[in-house]
Amino acid sequence: MSNRSLSARIERYPVRGAFVIARGAKTFVDVVAAEIDDGEHIGRGEGTAIYYRGESAESVLAQVEGAAPLIASGASRAELLTAMPPGAARNAVDAALWDIEAKASGVPVWRTIGLPQPRPLLTAYTISLGEPGAMEIAARAAGHRELLKIKLSGADGASGDLARVAAVRHGAPDARLIVDANEAWETLDIEAIAHQMAGLRVELIEQPVPAGSDHLLDKVWSPVPLCADESVHDRASLDAVVGRYRFINIKLDKAGGLTEALALVHAAKARGIGVMTGCMLSTSLGIAPAFFVAMQGMYADLDGPLLIEDRASGMRFDASDVWPPEPSLWG
Template identity: 40%
Template sequence: MIGKRLTACHENWPLREPFRISRGVKISADVIHVSIDCDQVTGHGESVPYARYGETIETVLDQIGEVLPEVEEGVSPEDLLARLPAGAARNALDCALWDLMARWQGRSVAELLDLEMPTELETAITIGVDKPEKMAEKARINSRAPLLKVKLDQENILDRVRAVRAASPDSRIILDPNESWTIDIIRDLDAELENLGVDLLEQPLPAGKDEGLRQFHPGVPVCADESCHTSKDLPALKEKYQYINIKLDKSGGLTEAVRLREQALEQGFGLMVGCMVATSLSMAPAILLCDGAEFIDLDGPWWMARDRENGFDIRDGIIRNISGDLWGGGEKMEIR
C-alpha cells in the first residue's frame, strides 16, 4: 500500500455520571483517535493515555509524531513492536493498521488473525466507589447483569461488598481495589469474601509490591492487572496470580495482546479482558480476545454520555451490535 496519511488527535468524551475508583474521580474520557488513510480506505484506532503509567495526552501524541514518517512510508504491526514501547501510542497505531489492512484486503481482522468474532458478549458493569447504600442502589439497578465489577479502596470493604451482594444476589462479582490494599487485608478478608460469593479479586496490591501473594493460596482467585502488560511479564506472575487482565492500552495494541493471550493460556493462567473508560472504538479490537476468557470487562462505552456511530449496545451486562462497520470489518468503507 502506498500514499498513506496518518492523523492523530485528542478527543474528550463526557461520561453520563462520575466514575470513581480508589485513585480519584473522572467525569470524561480523554482518548487519542488515530486514522490512517490509503487510497480512499481508512483504518481507525483509539487509545487512552493513562497517568498511572506516566502517560499524558501530549506524550502519547509526541510518540505517534515520532513514527509518523515511518507509518506513512509503510510499517506493519510487527514493526511497531520494535519501534514503540507498550502503551497507548502503540495501541492506537496498531489497531488502526489492523483496521486498514482488513478493509484494504476485504477481509475482517478476525479472519486475518484466525480469531473468533462473537455476535454478543457478557460484560461486567462497574460499580464505582461510594457509600455502601449508594453502591447497593447501583447494584440493584444493574442486578440483571451477569457480572458486576465493584471498585473499592481500604474503607468499609465488607460493608460495601455485603451491600452489593444483597442488592444483586445472582450476579458474579469482581472486586477491584486498584492496588490500594495490603497483604494483611487480603489475608484477613479472603474467607469472608469467598463466603460472599466473590469470584475474582483484581490487582489488590501495588504492582512491584506483590511478593506477599507468592505461595498464598486464596479462596478468591487473584488477577494481575497493573502487574501484567505484555507477555514478558508472565514469568514473574507465576505462583502469585491465577488470572491476568489483558488490556490493549497496556499491551500496546492487538498484536502483542494476541501473543499475551496465547502464552497466558499455555502457562495455565485464567483470562480476563478489560478496558479503560473509552468509546466503542477502543473496545472493538478487544472483542477478538474474549474467546476462552472467563471474565470480560468491556463496559467503557456504557459510561459514555454518547458513543461513536455504529457503537456497541450494552444493556443488562450484554454487549450487542458488535459490527465490523465500527472497526475491523472487511469492507472498504469510511467510519466516524
C-alpha cells in the same frame, strides 16, 4: 515508501455521572483517535492514556504523531512492536493498521486471527467506589446485569470494603461479582479478606497489592482466584506474576495493541494462567479490537462505552452482553 498517512487528535467524552476508583474520580475521559489513510480506505484506532504509568492524552498524541514516518514507510504491525514502546499510542496505531488491512482486503479481523464467527459476549458492569449505601443503590439499578465489577479502596480497612461488597450483594442478590482493589490492600490481611469475599460469592479479586509488591502474595492462599492488572502489561511482565495470580487482565492500552495482546493470550495460556479482557474508559472504537481478545478468555470487562457518552454508531450493548463490532465501526 507507502501511500499511507497517519493523523491523530484528542477527543473528550463526558463520564455518565462519575467514575470513582481508589485512585480518584473522573468526570470525563480524553482519548486519542488515530487514522491511517491510504487514499482509498481509512483505518481507525483509539488509545486511552495509562495515567498511572505517567501517560497523558498529550503525550500519547505526540507519540502517535511521531509514528507518522513509520507508517509512511510501510511499517507492519510486527515492526511496530519493536519501533514503539507498549502503551496507548502503539495501541491506537496498531488498531488503525488492523482496521485498514481488514478494509483493504475484505477479510474481517476475526478471520485473520483464526477465530470462529463472533457472537455476543457477557461483559462485566462496573459499580464505582462509594459509601456502601450508594453502592447498594447502584447495584440495585444494575441488578438486571449478570456480572458486576465492584471498585474497592482499602482506605478504611477490610471492614469498609467488606461492607461495600455486602451492600452490592444485598442490592443485586443474583448477580455474579468480581472485585477490584486497585492495588489498595497492601497493608491488609489479604488471605482473611479473600475468605470473607468467598462467603459473599465473589469469584475474582483483581490486583490486591501495588505493582512491584506482588511478592506479598507468595504465602497467601486465597479461595478466590487473584487477577493481576497493573502488575502485567505485556509478555515482558508476565513471568513475574506466575504462581502469584491465577488470572491476568489484558488491556490493549497496557499491552500496546491487539497484536501484542494476542501474543500475550497465548503466552498466558501456555503458563496455565486465565485471561480477563478489560479496558480503560474508552469509546466503542477503543474496545472493538479488545472484543477479539475477550473471545479467547474467561472474563470480559468491556463496559467502557457504557460509563461514558459514547461516540455515535457505537457498539451494541444488550442486557449483560456486548455484541461484536460492525465492520463499519472497526475492521
